[in-house]
Amino acid sequence: MPAGTALFALAVVAAGVTGYLAGGLIHAIATRLPAGQTVLGPPVCASCAGEPVRGTAWLIRPGACSRCGRDDRRAALVTQIAGALLSALALLRYGTTRDALAVALFSLLLLLILRIDWEHHLIFTITIVPGIGLALLLATLESPATLFSAAVAGLGAATVFGLFFLLGIVLYRRAALGAGDILLAGLIGTMTGVRGVVPALFLGMAAAAVIGLLLVALRRKGRMDYIPYGAYLCAGTIVALFLWGPAG
Numbered sequence: 001m002p003a004g005t006a007l008f009a010l011a012v013v014a015a016g017v018t019g020y021l022a023g024g025l026i027h028a029i030a031t032r033l034p035a036g037q038t039v040l041g042p043p044v045c046a047s048c049a050g051e052p053v054r055g056t057a058w059l060i061r062p063g064a065c066s067r068c069g070r071d072d073r074r075a076a077l078v079t080q081i082a083g084a085l086l087s088a089l090a091l092l093r094y095g096t097t098r099d100a101l102a103v104a105l106f107s108l109l110l111l112l113i114l115r116i117d118w119e120h121h122l123i124f125t126i127t128i129v130p131g132i133g134l135a136l137l138l139a140t141l142e143s144p145a146t147l148f149s150a151a152v153a154g155l156g157a158a159t160v161f162g163l164f165f166l167l168g169i170v171l172y173r174r175a176a177l178g179a180g181d182i183l184l185a186g187l188i189g190t191m192t193g194v195r196g197v198v199p200a201l202f203l204g205m206a207a208a209a210v211i212g213l214l215l216v217a218l219r220r221k222g223r224m225d226y227i228p229y230g231a232y233l234c235a236g237t238i239v240a241l242f243l244w245g246p247a248g
Helices: 003-032 073-094 098-120 125-142 144-172 179-217 229-244
Strands: none
Touching (some): 003 073, 003 098, 073 098, 073 229, 098 125, 098 179, 098 229, 125 144, 144 179, 179 229
16 A cells, blocks of 8 residues: 555545544534533533533533433444544545545534524524634635635525524524524525525525425424524535535
8 A cells, every 4th residue: 555545545444533533522512502501511411400420521421310320322423423523535535635534523513503593593603703703714715816715605595594493484484594503504604605605595495395394294293383494504614615525
C-alpha cells in the first residue's frame, strides 16, 4: 500500500474515532439541554435527572442510570455510531480539505439538533447561534464570495420560513412551524449557501411530508399531530452537504 494511501486510511480512522467521541458528547448535550442543565457535563437521566455515568467514561461507553435504572445506552450508541460515520464519510467524500472539515462539523451539529427535536420537539437557540457563527467564520476563511453566499442564503431561508410561520397562523389559526424552525432554516442557509439551500430544504420538507402522510395513512398520527420538521430538515441538510458540499 502506498504511503499516501496508508496515511489517508489512518486519517479516516482518526476521523471516525473523533466522530465517535463527538457522538458521546452529542448524546450528553441532548439529555442535558431538555432537562434544563448546562451544555457541558455528563448525560443526565430523563426520568430522574440522575447521572448515569460519572467521570469521563460516558464519552466512550454510557451506562444506565444508577439512581432509577433507566437505560439510554441504545440511543447513545446510535448517536456515537452516526457521529463516527458522518466524520469518516466527510473525509472520504472531500479528502483532506476545508470542505471535509466543514461538512463534518456541520453534520455533527445537525445530528445534535435532530436528536433533540426528534425526542423532545425542541430546538434550542444555543445550538443554532454558535452554528451560524461557525458557518460564517468558515465562509469568511474561504472567500468574500462564499461569505456573501452564506449570508444571503441564511437570511433568505429564515425569511421564507418566517412567512410560512405567519401563513400558518392566518390560514389555520395556529403556527405550522415553530420559531426554532425559522432559526434552523437560517442556520441551514449559512451552511449550504445559495447553491445548496434549496435542495437541502426541499429534501427535508419532502421527507417530512412523505413520512407524515404515511403515518397518517397508517393511523399512527393524526392530521393535526406534531411533526418534528426540524429533525427532517437536519437529515435533508446532511444529505445535501454530502451531495453538493458547504457554501461555496
